[in-house]
Amino acid sequence: MNSKDAVLILIGILSAGFGLKSFLLPVKFIDGGATGISLLIGAVSGWPLSVIIILINLPFILIGYRQIGKLFTVKTILAIIGLALCLALVEYPIVTSDKLLVAVFGGFFLGAGIGFAVRGGGVLDGTEILAIYLSRKLGATIGDVIMMINVLIFAAAAYFLGIDKALYSMLTYLSASKTVDFLIEGIEEYTGVTIISPKNEEIGKVITEKLGRGVTVYKGAGGFGKRGLVQEDQHILFTVITRLEISRLKHEIEIIDPNAFVVMNSIKDTRGGMIKKRPLKH
Numbered sequence: 001m002n003s004k005d006a007v008l009i010l011i012g013i014l015s016a017g018f019g020l021k022s023f024l025l026p027v028k029f030i031d032g033g034a035t036g037i038s039l040l041i042g043a044v045s046g047w048p049l050s051v052i053i054i055l056i057n058l059p060f061i062l063i064g065y066r067q068i069g070k071l072f073t074v075k076t077i078l079a080i081i082g083l084a085l086c087l088a089l090v091e092y093p094i095v096t097s098d099k100l101l102v103a104v105f106g107g108f109f110l111g112a113g114i115g116f117a118v119r120g121g122g123v124l125d126g127t128e129i130l131a132i133y134l135s136r137k138l139g140a141t142i143g144d145v146i147m148m149i150n151v152l153i154f155a156a157a158a159y160f161l162g163i164d165k166a167l168y169s170m171l172t173y174l175s176a177s178k179t180v181d182f183l184i185e186g187i188e189e190y191t192g193v194t195i196i197s198p199k200n201e202e203i204g205k206v207i208t209e210k211l212g213r214g215v216t217v218y219k220g221a222g223g224f225g226k227r228g229l230v231q232e233d234q235h236i237l238f239t240v241i242t243r244l245e246i247s248r249l250k251h252e253i254e255i256i257d258p259n260a261f262v263v264m265n266s267i268k269d270t271r272g273g274m275i276k277k278r279p280l281k282h
Contacts, residue, residue: 019112111183115184196234200235215237218237
């Protein structure tokens with residue numbers, strides 16, 4: 001494990017510990033996934049969370065070793081043991097007792113911890129490992145499996161902790177999951193843009209020269225439109241930009257051809273080409 005991964009995992013441990021001890025544990029709010037199961041068991045039984053987190057994640061670690069690999073497993077073991085030690089030994093102040101603030105910011109710091117650990121090549125929550133395993137066995141998507149697991153967790157929270165705490169816990173989960181997505185995907189979420197215009201050469205030059213992005217040119221043929229069936233060849237442009245560049249690209253296209261047909265769709269990640277990769281990518 002290199003030093004960058006070690007630093008990211010350490011930041012993740014400290015952030016998750018802060019979210020748990022300064023926000024969630026004092027009011028017995030929970031999260032989704034393995035962390036949520038650990039928090040729920042701790043709230044109901046009174047057992048120390050540092051012990052429960054290790055026990056709950058053990059099966060996920062074994063699955064991760066079989067499904068993903070040895071290095072990932074080593075990083076995950078170190079991350080989870082580090083979090084357990086952090087919860088047992090580090091004293092964090094209780095920041096607030098306001099339930100809404102606890103749910104939002106407890107989820108934020110916990111999600112940031114999980115996200116940084118993932119950036120470092122390990123995990124603090126083994127739910128996604130289980131989801132990958134079950135999705136292969138059941139034929140369902142990973143998202144569907146995670147959703148089913150969390151429905152069961154929050155249903156149990158409503159039964160054991162009450163409806164109010166279960167609802168606040170769902171808010172905690174939403175805050176945590178959005179923070180994890182942001183840290184893993186980064187601010188530069190990519191957007192694929194398809195442009196059909198008779199002025200494709202001018203638009204292509206703007207994309208490459210002003211935006212500094214690459215362009216792929218497809219050969220296509222016209223179809224049914226306002227003028228009926230038009231059987232003429234045309235060039236179709238495709239480029240990938242960050243969401244921060246969407247407004248500028250729209251403006252440039254509007255200047256060249258206000259009638260250009262533009263289609264945009266989200267892209268999770270890219271490799272190669274002229275895309276500048278995000279920092280902290282493990």
